[in-house]
Structure formats: structure tokens, C-alpha cells
Amino acid sequence: MTTNSVGCRTTxxxxxxxxxxxxxxxxxxxxxxxxxxxxxxxxxxVDVNVLRIRCLGNCSRGLSAAIRRENSWxxxxxxxxxxxxxxxLIAGARLFAESTDGLMPWRGRPDPLKRGLIAxxxxxxxxxxxxDPKAGAPDARxxxx
Ligand code: FES
Numbered sequence: 001m002t003t004n005s006v007g008c009r010t011t012x013x014x015x016x017x018x019x020x021x022x023x024x025x026x027x028x029x030x031x032x033x034x035x036x037x038x039x040x041x042x043x044x045x046v047d048v049n050v051l052r053i054r055c056l057g058n059c060s061r062g063l064s065a066a067i068r069r070e071n072s073w074x075x076x077x078x079x080x081x082x083x084x085x086x087x088x089l090i091a092g093a094r095l096f097a098e099s100t101d102g103l104m105p106w107r108g109r110p111d112p113l114k115r116g117l118i119a120x121x122x123x124x125x126x127x128x129x130x131x132d133p134k135a136g137a138p139d140a141r142x143x144x145x
Pocket of ligand 1: 015016017018019031054055056057058059062064
């Protein structure tokens, strides 16, 4: 595994236990197909790490995946498509890898990672906004343009 230009590894976590809403319960899980497609989209490249995970707590909005990077925000996505979004997740991870502020850029982000954004969570070392109301309005670093 390698690190990007700012020294951070980027990982895609694909839920392999997700089912599509229209998927029969006795068929292979589409989440597993999405994981396979993501691994296939990465090919022999080593700039992104792809891991499989069992449930991201986003089951009703599956298929689900997350993209995280050291010292950066973590993004959870839903409503993904097994046939379409393996390359989408790799493209999003590569875009995120080049970010210099720890946020996944909105501009250039694949559309399924815009429409399918469920949540973003701060890095472990995030200190938050001051609790003092006299400190003024928080610095809005919205995830939208
Ligand atoms: S089974 Fe995939 S998020 Fe729960």
C-alpha cells in the first residue's frame, strides 16, 4: 500500500451484506457484487485500499460504502449500484486522496457520491467548535457548493 502526496492512505469500505431494495432474499447479495466491482475497478493499482465490511448501519439505504482517509473526514454513501459504482468509489477515493484540507471535494465528485451522501464524520483529532456562544457563528465548511 502506498500513501498519497499528502501522506495519507485512502480506504474504501464496501458493505458486502447489503441488499438492493428490490433484491430477492435468496439471491446473492448485491453488496458483495459491489465489493467485487470496486476491487476490479482498482485492478493492480495500490493507491487505494479496498476493504469489505459487514454492515455500516445504513441498511435501508443500501448498497452502502464508506471512504475514509487518515487525519481526514469519513464519508458514508448509500443508494449505490453494483453494476455502476465500483469505478465510482475508486474515482471518489482518488479525488479524496488528493485533497489538501481533509475533505472530499464536491467539485469533480462522481454524481452517485453527491446524491448518495448519507453522512460525514470528522477525524478522531477533530476539536469541534467552541462551546462559548460569544465565540460567534461556526465556520461553515459545508459539504455542498
Ligand atoms: S447491511 Fe449494508 S449497511 Fe447494513
